[in-house]
Structures are given as structure tokens and as C-alpha cells.
Amino acid sequence: MKSIVLIALLAVLRFALAADAPSPPPGAEITPPRLSFVDGKVSFWRPGAEDWAPARVNTPLAEGDALYAGERANLEVQVGPRAFARAAEKTELGIVNIEPDFLQLKVTSGQASLDLRSVPAGHTVELDTPNAVFTIEHPGYYRVAVVDDATHFITRRGGRATVTLAQGTPQTVAASEEIVVRGTASPSVETYAAPQLDAWDRWNYARTDYEIEALSARYVSPGTYGAGVLDQYGSWRVVPSYGAVWIPQRVAPGWAPYTAGSWIWDPSYGWTWVDEAPWGWAPFHYGRWVVVNGYWAWAPGPVILRPVYAPALVAFFNLAADVSVRIGIGGPALGWVALGWGEPLRPWWGRPGFVGVPWWGGWGGPRVVNNIVIERTTVVNVNTLVYQHTRTPRAVVAVGEKQFGGGPVRGVRLAQARPQELAHIGDLHSVRPVAASRVPQRGGTVRPPANVVSRPVVATRAPREAPAQARVVAPPSRADASAPAPRPSFGEKGVERTRPSAPPRLEDMRRAPRVVPKAQEPRALPGRPANESLPRQAQARSKGRGVESQR
Numbered sequence: 001m002k003s004i005v006l007i008a009l010l011a012v013l014r015f016a017l018a019a020d021a022p023s024p025p026p027g028a029e030i031t032p033p034r035l036s037f038v039d040g041k042v043s044f045w046r047p048g049a050e051d052w053a054p055a056r057v058n059t060p061l062a063e064g065d066a067l068y069a070g071e072r073a074n075l076e077v078q079v080g081p082r083a084f085a086r087a088a089e090k091t092e093l094g095i096v097n098i099e100p101d102f103l104q105l106k107v108t109s110g111q112a113s114l115d116l117r118s119v120p121a122g123h124t125v126e127l128d129t130p131n132a133v134f135t136i137e138h139p140g141y142y143r144v145a146v147v148d149d150a151t152h153f154i155t156r157r158g159g160r161a162t163v164t165l166a167q168g169t170p171q172t173v174a175a176s177e178e179i180v181v182r183g184t185a186s187p188s189v190e191t192y193a194a195p196q197l198d199a200w201d202r203w204n205y206a207r208t209d210y211e212i213e214a215l216s217a218r219y220v221s222p223g224t225y226g227a228g229v230l231d232q233y234g235s236w237r238v239v240p241s242y243g244a245v246w247i248p249q250r251v252a253p254g255w256a257p258y259t260a261g262s263w264i265w266d267p268s269y270g271w272t273w274v275d276e277a278p279w280g281w282a283p284f285h286y287g288r289w290v291v292v293n294g295y296w297a298w299a300p301g302p303v304i305l306r307p308v309y310a311p312a313l314v315a316f317f318n319l320a321a322d323v324s325v326r327i328g329i330g331g332p333a334l335g336w337v338a339l340g341w342g343e344p345l346r347p348w349w350g351r352p353g354f355v356g357v358p359w360w361g362g363w364g365g366p367r368v369v370n371n372i373v374i375e376r377t378t379v380v381n382v383n384t385l386v387y388q389h390t391r392t393p394r395a396v397v398a399v400g401e402k403q404f405g406g407g408p409v410r411g412v413r414l415a416q417a418r419p420q421e422l423a424h425i426g427d428l429h430s431v432r433p434v435a436a437s438r439v440p441q442r443g444g445t446v447r448p449p450a451n452v453v454s455r456p457v458v459a460t461r462a463p464r465e466a467p468a469q470a471r472v473v474a475p476p477s478r479a480d481a482s483a484p485a486p487r488p489s490f491g492e493k494g495v496e497r498t499r500p501s502a503p504p505r506l507e508d509m510r511r512a513p514r515v516v517p518k519a520q521e522p523r524a525l526p527g528r529p530a531n532e533s534l535p536r537q538a539q540a541r542s543k544g545r546g547v548e549s550q551r
Contacts, residue, residue: 030100031309032060033079034225040073043445049438052447056440058281059274062267066094070446081223082117082212092448096463108455111145115208128457131181135162150182154194166458168473206526219244220300221307226281233279242290245297256395257289257338258314262440263405265433270349272311274440285309289338301365308362313339315387317422319398327412335398340388342368348428356426390417405437
């Protein structure tokens, strides 16, 4: 009973603080799409990399990035708090443009889906294909299949869209319809009633339900990506000092945050942390890490209305020369440590005047400097900052400056660090990325066929990060989108007589859905829409039992 009362009082306090949450700087309102699920061989490409590389879950995606699902593979990208894009086998999904109110994707071959449980007012999702461009401004479920010279597009669950052909002709796609565009130079359009749900559709529904119905969602700010997977890999507790905290339960002995993963170069945010853990998104891009009774716990802090993504929540240091020699690095060394409760981040990305300045963007709790709570108007001397976890044994990680950003971290962890040995770094401009910095890991992987990569698409905007491979058409106006759609003739009374060849169904790939009952505990990830072979993620089981009171 006491635990319930404590949680209720905590919720009231959180939302009371939300009104005073700091505002993000211009551009910081964009949360990058998150690679949230991989099953099978999935490849990742970023402009500037040497080659396609194995994809890693929780990689933040940027303009120009592409993903390719190999044979019998699936992938999922979170594109909004309640919005997901997924691709089936032999499908390339590309990220073309990312803006605060506009997301542009492309599919050149294979089949993909957009499960958009919510679309904010004024926001647009564009899906480019070789035959037409589809503009979406309404919640719904959308499925596309590019087969030979035809594109099949299906709307469900009240979804509506606008299709624009290469000649710039727009047409409305109503709810529960299937539209087929054939040809590219002189495309033809056919419209049908949407077919029945199949295994791919049901798997998509189950995956989204899993993500948005998580227990963890009640403890994090609305709009925080990656909360769904926390249920499976840890448990929540309430402690007096920090409120609700999440404790990972499957970590190696002596583990500390930001010690197992990679630093990659993001074209928008610069150096960005990609953790190896399957749950490694929310705890490394939001909130703070604390130590409670000897164990590490992630504290999201008070709930705010508008969480702000950060590429990592750490403090960077240059290590003194004698320290780098003592720990066996020898040359110039770089170190970092996780931010503690209420501590400021010194951004290494963004506009002049923002870089290096103490910032609490997206943090709704108290501001803490050198273990003292300060007022919002207090001027912080960055040269006197001492971060809490520099005193935590083995929390500071150090690598040679030349090794930073060159693949998975193989750093040295300092048993004990002294403040005078750590020189604060206000920015990381001196550490330049190389080709290996573009991907979180390297190695052999499946590569998409050359004709899939180079195939042009129809689009309303040309890509900014790569040479244009698109036939750009005028974007449909809202008047065009609301106009009645012309219909092809199907014979007497407008009844269709024949259906075109349907896009490939995943039943033909020997797959069947695996839907987890909502009341089942612990919750398991919906696996592949597959045969008896389930992905590793679906075989895992959570040890957590909800929220406990820490005594």
C-alpha cells in the first residue's frame, strides 16, 4: 500500500515539474529514427563508410542511411513515439530526409510497412517508390510492395494517403484500399478493395502493440523511444532520492554505463554512442545514471512533456600524460564518464554558443553542480565542474585518441580517477571521424543487388546527403489530397472483374505470426512472422516483476 501511495505522489511531483522543463535549442526537437529490431542478416550503409556493414540495434539513423534485409530477415525502425517502419526480406529501406515535421523514406524493391498509431498535426511522412510517391498525413497502417515494374500500396485502420505519379498527377488513396501503379514512363493506376490481413500484417500489429503497451512507458516522458524493451531486461523500483529507477538485470560483473558499445559519427549530432545491449537506447540518450546500494540504475527523472534526445549523456576528458602512460595507452588519451543525477551536459554538437555550454535540455529534475542543487539562473564555471561518477570505481573509460571512433570500444577503465588528472573537453572538434566511424561495427554481411541500390524513385524532394536518384515531382497540396480520386473502370456497376498479380505474401516464405497474449508475463518480444525458428530476442524472458519499493 505504501508503495502505491509513494508512486502516486511521485507522479504528481513529476508533472508539477514538467511545466518548468527547459526548452530545447533550435533543431534539438528532432529525435533520429531508431533501428529498433533486427531478425536475421540486416545490413547498414551510411555515406562515407567503406562498405555495407552488419546492422546493430539502437543505431540512430540519419539522412542518406540505408538498411537492407537479407533472405529470411526482418527489420524495424522507430520513426515516432507511436510510429514504426518495417521491411521484410530482400528489401532496402532508405532514409532520405529528416525534418521536424517531415520524414522521407524510400523503398526500391521488396515490401515494407508503416504502422503509424499517431501522426502529429502538420506532420508528413513521404514514401518514395520507383513508380510513385505516397504522402501520408493521417494515422493508419500502410503497406507497400515493389514487384518488378509495379508498386502495390494498401491502406488499413482508417489510413488515407495521396499518390503522385511521375508526371505530377495526384490521386487520393482512401481507407481500406489497394492501389497498384504499373510502369514508370507512362504509369497506369488500378484501385481495389484492400485484401484480407495476412501473416505480415498481423506480425506488424503485434510488434507495435508490444512497443506502445509497455509497463515502462508510465515511468518515462511521453515520446521517449525504446521504453518497450526495458520491460524484458530489467525492473523498476522507487527510491526516495531519485524516484522511479530502472535496473538492468543482464549485465556482466563490474559493468558500468557507456563501456560496451561504439562511438559513431552522426552527420547531425557528431559523436554518438551506440550501446551493445538490446535495451540500449533510452538509458543512453535520456535521463541520468545513478548508483544505489552498489548497483547501477537508470533514472529518467521527472516526467516532462517534451523529452529531448542527446547523442550521449557523458562528460569527456583529456587524460594527463602520466595517467595514459600508467594505464598502458602511452599516447594522448580520451576519457568519458556517465552523467550523474541532475548533472549538466556540455554539448559537443550544434551551433556556436551552444557547444561546450552547460545544458540541461530535456531534464525535468533539479540541476546539480558538484553535488549542490543550483538555481536556473546560477552561472556555472565549467572549469570547476567535478562529475559524481569520476569518483565511482571503474566508471571512467579511457582509450587512445587515435582509437576513438574506430569500432567497438576496447578501452581501459580507471580503478580510481582524481579530478586533477581529468581535463574537461568542451568540444570534440579535434577528434575527426574516419570511414570506420560511420558504422557501429564492421564485418561480412549481405549486400543488396546493385540494381536495387541504384534504382531511381519518384519523390517530392531530392536527397540532401547523396547524389539525386529521384524524379522530383511537385508535392501534392492539401486541396489535391482532399479532392475526389479518379477511378479506373472495372466493368458494370464499377465492380472489379479481375485482380492484378498480388504482391508476395509472407506465407509464401513459410512464415506464421507469433502473437503474445497481452496478459502474459513476463512479456516476450513478438518474434519473426516465421516458422518454428524464433529470433533470439523472442527466446529471452524478463526477470522483472514490476515496481518494488527500495528499502
